[in-house]
Amino acid sequence: MNVTQAIESRITTRAFLDTPVSGEVLRSILDTARRSPSGGNLQPWHVWVLGGEEMVRFKAMIKGRLDAGQFGEEGSYEIYPPKLKEPYRSRRFKCGEDLYATINVAREDKAGRMAQFARNFEFFGAPAAFFFFLDKVMGPPQWSDVGMFMQSITLLAREQRLHTCPQEAWSVWHKTVSEFFSVPDDLMLFCGMGIGTMDESNPINTLRTDRAPLEEIATFVGI
Ligand SMILES: Cc1cc2nc3c(=O)[nH]c(=O)nc-3n(C[C@H](O)[C@H](O)[C@H](O)COP(=O)(O)O)c2cc1C
Secondary structure, eight states, rough: OOOOHHHHOOOBBBBOOOOOOOOHHHHHHHHTTTTTOGGGGGOOOOEEEEEEEEEEEHHHHHHHHHHHOOOSSSSSOOOSSSSOTTTHHHHHHHHHHHHHHTEEEEEEEEHHHHHHHHHHGGGGSSEEEEEEEEEEOOOOHHHHHHHHHHHHHHHHHTTTEEEOOOOEEGGGHHHHHHHHHHTTTTTEEEEEEEEOOOOOOOOSGGGGOOOOOOHHHOSOOOO
16 A cells, blocks of 8 residues: 555544454554654654553443533643634534434434534544643644644554544543543643544445645645
């Protein structure tokens, strides 16, 4: 698989098979992803890897809290800017509508949408997951570095015939996640990411999100 094929075949996967992913594969993906670039070579990423019995224990703990009516903690950061402006607002809206259309959940079906959203907190069935943290002193450039590291992982996963689901939804459980892993106080959770084998039979994985045309996002000067 070449880089173009990895990029073109990667999609956010929201239904996984329970086929385990070996620790060896996860380790190898992370080992190669260490080569991701970062400003000043700070390598500001810290990653916790979850699987096996600990994954079962973690999911049961979160489920217990959700069942008790707790819907997370105060988020550690604003996922989107308040009053998202155009064209971002429409893009976000369309992505949500297209997603729920794949599983026939109507806009008015608040419970159905909530139930689907809550699947985030089961990693959509993925057998393993990453949690990405960075030092609280870091700013936007280093957050972007962590994004590069995460993208390397999503592409390396494709090379292993695996799929991924980046999940900033986990930021609403940042305290719980940090406590579970005994993460040092100077680190904050940015994002989770489920990893595993895609369930090709689940309609939710038929979603193919669109992209703005090149002319809309790129300005060529002298080329
Ligand atoms: C940093 C980041 C966080 C994301 N968090 C979530 C999430 O919490 N839950 C989810 O279902 N999708 C999440 N996504 C997936 C995006 O919705 C998805 O990337 C976007 O709609 C484009 O679709 P594609 O990845 O299938 O190309 C996240 C993506 C990124 C890059």
